[in-house]
Amino acid sequence: MGQFGIGQPVRRKEDVRLLTGQGQYTDDINIEGQAWAAFVRSSHANAKILGVDTSAALELPGVVAIFSGKDLEAAGVGVLINEAAYKNRDGSSMHKPPRQVMPTAQTRFVGEVLAIVIAESAELAREAAEAVEFDFESQPAIASTARALDADAPKVWPEFGTNQVVHWEYGDESSVEAKLKAAHTRVKVDLVNNRVAPSPMEPRCVVATYKAADNMLTVYSPTQGGRRLQTMLAKNLLKMPMDKVRIISHDTGGGFGVRSKMYPETVAVAFAAKQLGRPVKWRGDRVETFMSDYHGRDQINHAEMGLDAEGRIVALKLETLLNVGAYLSENGVRLPMEGGGRIIPGVYHVPDFYFSVRPLFTNTVCTDTYRGAGRPEANYITERLMDAAADACKLSREEIRRRNFVTQEQMPYATHLGFVLDSGDFAGTMDMALKAAHWDTFAERRKEAEARGKLRGIGLAVFIEGAGSRPVEGMRVRFEENGDVSVIAGTYSHGQGHATVYSQLVNEFLGVDYDRVKLINGDTANSPAMSNGSFGSRSSMVGGGGINRASKLIIAKGKKIAGHLLQADPEAVAFEAGVFKAGAGTMTIGEVAQASRDPKKLPDGVTPGLDEEVTYENDVENFPNGAHVVEVEVDPETGVLQIVGYVAVDDCGTVLNPFIVHGQVYGGVAQGVGQALTEDVLYDDDGQLLTASYMDYGMPRAKNMAHVEALFNVVPAKTNELGVKGAGEAGATGAPPAIVSALCDALTPYGIRHIDMPLTPEKIWRAIQAARTGKAA
Amino acid sequence: MRDFDYHLATDVQSAIEALRNSEEGKIVAGGMTLLPTLKQRLAAPSDLIDLGGIDTLRGIAIEGKDVVIRAMTIHADVGASDVVKKAIPALAVLAGGIGDPAVRHRGTIGGSIANSDPAADYPGGVMGLGATIVTDRRTIAGDDFFLGLFETALEPDELITSVRFPIPDQAHYIKFKHPASGYAVVGVMVSRTGGKVRVGVTGAGPCAFRVTPFETALEKNFSPDAIAAIAVDADGLNTDVNFSAEYRAHIVGVLARRCVAALMD
Ligand SMILES: Cc1cc2nc3c(=O)[nH]c(=O)nc-3n(C[C@H](O)[C@H](O)[C@H](O)COP(=O)(O)OP(=O)(O)OC[C@H]3O[C@@H](n4cnc5c(N)ncnc54)[C@H](O)[C@@H]3O)c2cc1C
Numbered sequence A: 001m002g003q004f005g006i007g008q009p010v011r012r013k014e015d016v017r018l019l020t021g022q023g024q025y026t027d028d029i030n031i032e033g034q035a036w037a038a039f040v041r042s043s044h045a046n047a048k049i050l051g052v053d054t055s056a057a058l059e060l061p062g063v064v065a066i067f068s069g070k071d072l073e074a075a076g077v078g079v080l081i082n083e084a085a086y087k088n089r090d091g092s093s094m095h096k097p098p099r100q101v102m103p104t105a106q107t108r109f110v111g112e113v114l115a116i117v118i119a120e121s122a123e124l125a126r127e128a129a130e131a132v133e134f135d136f137e138s139q140p141a142i143a144s145t146a147r148a149l150d151a152d153a154p155k156v157w158p159e160f161g162t163n164q165v166v167h168w169e170y171g172d173e174s175s176v177e178a179k180l181k182a183a184h185t186r187v188k189v190d191l192v193n194n195r196v197a198p199s200p201m202e203p204r205c206v207v208a209t210y211k212a213a214d215n216m217l218t219v220y221s222p223t224q225g226g227r228r229l230q231t232m233l234a235k236n237l238l239k240m241p242m243d244k245v246r247i248i249s250h251d252t253g254g255g256f257g258v259r260s261k262m263y264p265e266t267v268a269v270a271f272a273a274k275q276l277g278r279p280v281k282w283r284g285d286r287v288e289t290f291m292s293d294y295h296g297r298d299q300i301n302h303a304e305m306g307l308d309a310e311g312r313i314v315a316l317k318l319e320t321l322l323n324v325g326a327y328l329s330e331n332g333v334r335l336p337m338e339g340g341g342r343i344i345p346g347v348y349h350v351p352d353f354y355f356s357v358r359p360l361f362t363n364t365v366c367t368d369t370y371r372g373a374g375r376p377e378a379n380y381i382t383e384r385l386m387d388a389a390a391d392a393c394k395l396s397r398e399e400i401r402r403r404n405f406v407t408q409e410q411m412p413y414a415t416h417l418g419f420v421l422d423s424g425d426f427a428g429t430m431d432m433a434l435k436a437a438h439w440d441t442f443a444e445r446r447k448e449a450e451a452r453g454k455l456r457g458i459g460l461a462v463f464i465e466g467a468g469s470r471p472v473e474g475m476r477v478r479f480e481e482n483g484d485v486s487v488i489a490g491t492y493s494h495g496q497g498h499a500t501v502y503s504q505l506v507n508e509f510l511g512v513d514y515d516r517v518k519l520i521n522g523d524t525a526n527s528p529a530m531s532n533g534s535f536g537s538r539s540s541m542v543g544g545g546g547i548n549r550a551s552k553l554i555i556a557k558g559k560k561i562a563g564h565l566l567q568a569d570p571e572a573v574a575f576e577a578g579v580f581k582a583g584a585g586t587m588t589i590g591e592v593a594q595a596s597r598d599p600k601k602l603p604d605g606v607t608p609g610l611d612e613e614v615t616y617e618n619d620v621e622n623f624p625n626g627a628h629v630v631e632v633e634v635d636p637e638t639g640v641l642q643i644v645g646y647v648a649v650d651d652c653g654t655v656l657n658p659f660i661v662h663g664q665v666y667g668g669v670a671q672g673v674g675q676a677l678t679e680d681v682l683y684d685d686d687g688q689l690l691t692a693s694y695m696d697y698g699m700p701r702a703k704n705m706a707h708v709e710a711l712f713n714v715v716p717a718k719t720n721e722l723g724v725k726g727a728g729e730a731g732a733t734g735a736p737p738a739i740v741s742a743l744c745d746a747l748t749p750y751g752i753r754h755i756d757m758p759l760t761p762e763k764i765w766r767a768i769q770a771a772r773t774g775k776a777a
Numbered sequence B: 001m002r003d004f005d006y007h008l009a010t011d012v013q014s015a016i017e018a019l020r021n022s023e024e025g026k027i028v029a030g031g032m033t034l035l036p037t038l039k040q041r042l043a044a045p046s047d048l049i050d051l052g053g054i055d056t057l058r059g060i061a062i063e064g065k066d067v068v069i070r071a072m073t074i075h076a077d078v079g080a081s082d083v084v085k086k087a088i089p090a091l092a093v094l095a096g097g098i099g100d101p102a103v104r105h106r107g108t109i110g111g112s113i114a115n116s117d118p119a120a121d122y123p124g125g126v127m128g129l130g131a132t133i134v135t136d137r138r139t140i141a142g143d144d145f146f147l148g149l150f151e152t153a154l155e156p157d158e159l160i161t162s163v164r165f166p167i168p169d170q171a172h173y174i175k176f177k178h179p180a181s182g183y184a185v186v187g188v189m190v191s192r193t194g195g196k197v198r199v200g201v202t203g204a205g206p207c208a209f210r211v212t213p214f215e216t217a218l219e220k221n222f223s224p225d226a227i228a229a230i231a232v233d234a235d236g237l238n239t240d241v242n243f244s245a246e247y248r249a250h251i252v253g254v255l256a257r258r259c260v261a262a263l264m265d
Helices: A015-021 A055-059 A069-074 A122-131 A173-182 A227-237 A266-277 A284-290 A332-340 A373-391 A397-404 A426-434 A439-451 A498-510 A539-565 A589-596 A658-678 A730-747 A762-773 B012-021 B033-041 B075-080 B082-087 B089-096 B109-116 B123-128 B213-220 B222-226 B245-264
Strands: A035-040 A047-053 A062-066 A113-119 A131-138 A166-168 A187-195 A205-211 A216-220 A245-248 A280-283 A298-306 A311-327 A353-363 A455-464 A470-477 A486-491 A515-522 A575-576 A577-584 A585-588 A610-616 A625-635 A640-651 A706-712 B005-008 B027-028 B047-050 B059-063 B066-070 B132-135 B139-141 B146-148 B160-166 B168-179 B185-192 B198-202
Touching: A015 A585, A035 A122, A035 A266, A035 A284, A047 A113, A055 A062, A055 A122, A062 A122, A062 A266, A069 A266, A069 B109, A113 A122, A113 A266, A131 B075, A173 A298, A173 A311, A173 A353, A187 A373, A205 A266, A216 A266, A227 A245, A227 A266, A280 A498, A298 A373, A311 A332, A311 A373, A332 A353, A332 A373, A373 A397, A373 A730, A397 A426, A397 A455, A426 A439, A426 A455, A426 A625, A426 A640, A426 A706, A439 A455, A439 A625, A455 A730, A470 A539, A470 A589, A486 A498, A486 A539, A498 A515, A498 A539, A539 A575, A539 A577, A539 A589, A539 A610, A585 A589, A625 A730, A625 B075, A640 A730, A640 A762, A658 A706, A658 A730, A762 B245, B012 B027, B012 B047, B027 B033, B047 B245, B059 B082, B066 B082, B075 B082, B075 B089, B075 B109, B082 B089, B089 B123, B089 B168, B089 B185, B109 B123, B109 B160, B123 B146, B123 B160, B123 B185, B123 B198, B168 B245, B185 B245, B198 B213, B198 B245, B213 B222, B222 B245
Parallel strands: A035 A280, A216 A245, A311 A353, A486 A515, A640 A706, B005 B047, B027 B047
Antiparallel strands: A035 A113, A047 A131, A062 A113, A166 A353, A187 A298, A205 A216, A205 A280, A298 A311, A455 A625, A470 A486, A470 A610, A575 A577, A577 A585, A625 A640, B059 B066, B066 B160, B132 B139, B132 B160, B168 B185, B185 B198
16 A cells, blocks of 8 residues: 555545546536537426417527427437336236327426427527416326325325335234234334435536437436446437447546436436437526436334343334335336345344335436445344333333344344345444444433533434445456556446545556556446446445456466566566566566557467456345434424534444545534434425525535544455455444434433434424423424 | 626716606626526526615715725725724724625625625625615615515615715624535624713624614613623524524624623623
């Protein structure tokens, strides 16, 4: 480990470029001759589309064309796909309604795209979009997760007779129920995992250009990796050969899961560019971001736990309602199962488990992956249960956890849904967090706060994730003529700092100068054939692992070439810090790369070039885990909560760059703080979106945060060669349960044991008022 | 944003004439309220008449027993003004707590008061300090100025030229910031001048108002306890997705008591 190798807190090499305005976001792309697009969006949450009149809009000067769903249908454009295949217990299949890019007969949520208007300027396009007249027959709508299963709830898809997508179950309900009944202690919690708007800083933007001569469509857009989108656009939607569709993302201003999806707007802009033979650009605004970017979370959970006399868990029952929105998005419906289900029930040994998930349609925009993608929801449920169990068993919150942790001796440990935990020191991680947060002296700080009229509380959450899903990824290492080494990645860095970390790895493995390593990603024209992109905290394992494997191939080949040129047996060639050595002879890796271009300098059977591309594959993912301890103060008169202390201990395996991991932890915690304290997407009963701007939707601010002391308890993963575990989503996973735990601890004098997120001042104040007057809040 | 004609006025009179001569003209000061509404296409004026070129509308001075702040003075200048900090520190605090640095360097006192946004800070200051609004043609007592939601006593072609704040013996302002917008969910300005007490409130109602029962009680006994038992009626107060009228009414009382406590220290 040199100055730039594994584990060094190297400063991010992308930052100077990004912070000095040299980034290239999609909105920075303008193509000669481009027209502009604007969308006509539904103002109804549920309505029949009786007709559309575009004549007034088309007459406006500067309007180029208008396409609605009917035009796309006539042109043979396909539908947006969903690959989930869950079954009800009776074997019947889930409901899978098709999603047209723009609906032709019925609109099902406010903000749904109904038509695309192309004009000579963005302003004209918007003006014309307002002049397009849809004839609607409005129908009653349902937006509420809690009420979607009511008998009289309007049906989003009347043909199914229910809003329930499927009733998926795991485990034996009657056996679990019997154990809960027989248990010494039984606790239950009812929770709301509030709906949040992922809110990347960059709104969506699409620039599409089509060259008829070679039938080539190029689409620029912020993504988390283009290959999947390319496949969908080519195969399912526009029905073009794969190699005739190219997706480019230079820089992307925040992904969070919500930028990895194929959206109707992308299809419509690409279709328009192709149809018109003219570049088309669309720049979404913030209101459109709120209305049409997929939302996150939105679950209602009922959970029950049975414990024996010693406070050991005997059984767990968990029933989840998930609001999927009006359609099935790509991954939304899977989040409780493949998302959270991987690691449920968290870091605890639970002998018997029943799990029921009912995804529900409502007249709202779809929900889908958002930082953590099911794991924050799952950990929130388990951690709220553990706090309730601590109360009921009269044990401290740390003791009830300690008694139930899966131990290192129990590993490898199979989770209920078939995943295997290979490593993790949950008790050690929790103890580190408790110590750093001075858990044992908290009473003094509470007393001091009381003197100032504040209620102080301390909260704890221990969590586990699954990271690196779909562990297959192409990675290429290429030696350039000028001595640079390029990493051509199937992953896509949309803020994480891969250019830095991958350079560290190339430096570590191949001894190449850190500054000479360049990252190339985000363009389907040159990315490896297998390219999944970046999501689910996977790039350290699959990208890093890929570089490691490619480096090994490079060294092996380099030894043959160096041996040949140094007249030594390849077996006798050593490689260290970028230098091949045989006896007294040495060659740098750069010299070997240079020589490898000349077939005359190569031994028999060795192909020219030192470049290698590998498809990294692993059978399993990895399991990052950690513990957060939070201290809060509550003003009992106003209900205002302030975080005053924060410790996050992470086991993300081997740390490749602590500086970057800390950044991930801070950002994740900020988003977790947002979910816990301020963020809440609200629709009214008619399905109108009430929170469509930052005037109403509370993004967390700096003052909502406290300094986060981020520490590591490194337990290398046993299942990948770098020993890494994902680090991107832990913050958002640990924060919500730790903060709610801290609040409830602060409210102990009032006997308040739970308040649903977000913990707004009024909710807290009302709970206190109700406790004072002895009434329910 | 739709197209409009732009005029840079050089004096108050020519601004008013340009306004009268336009089809559907609008005055623009800092533009921090007006421009977002244009961008969202909620307003589409035919003409924008910019007061930014009128030097006589800028500045802060002591005149007699008043602090006079000209209409085009930006929030940042009021917040940083030595004159204001010395004469009415609470007003500097109020101005310095508006929005963010960008907003404070564009937004003006005239624009804020003319707009009568229910959640804006200055209207609370006007009521709590008993300010007078000076226009191109008359003076209007602050108490008579704010008529309702985004509604003031100004004529359609009337311009605010300055605001006169009488210097109190003491004043204190506390703002409960909205977690999303940063505007006032509730803002309370309490001032004392001679034996007189004023309690001005913004954020809670359709426009800024005074709480006379608090004032009367505090004039008899200037202590938090004196108003602890006086409930503010929630009827008619604002409700949004985050805060109910009942909560706002409660917070008016809490902030008023805290202002009083701060002034007793
Ligand atoms: C992000 C953000 C946060 C904000 N936060 C706060 C906050 O916390 N507290 C707060 O109080 N405000 C806040 N504001 C509003 C800000 O203070 C505005 O600047 C102010 O309300 C309007 O002032 P302006 O000079 O920008 O007026 P403009 O936007 O230019 O004009 C507003 C209205 O007043 C009229 N007008 C302007 N000047 C005059 C005049 N001299 N005479 C007659 N009519 C006139 C205009 O015609 C227009 O109708 C915020 C604004 C933004 C964008």
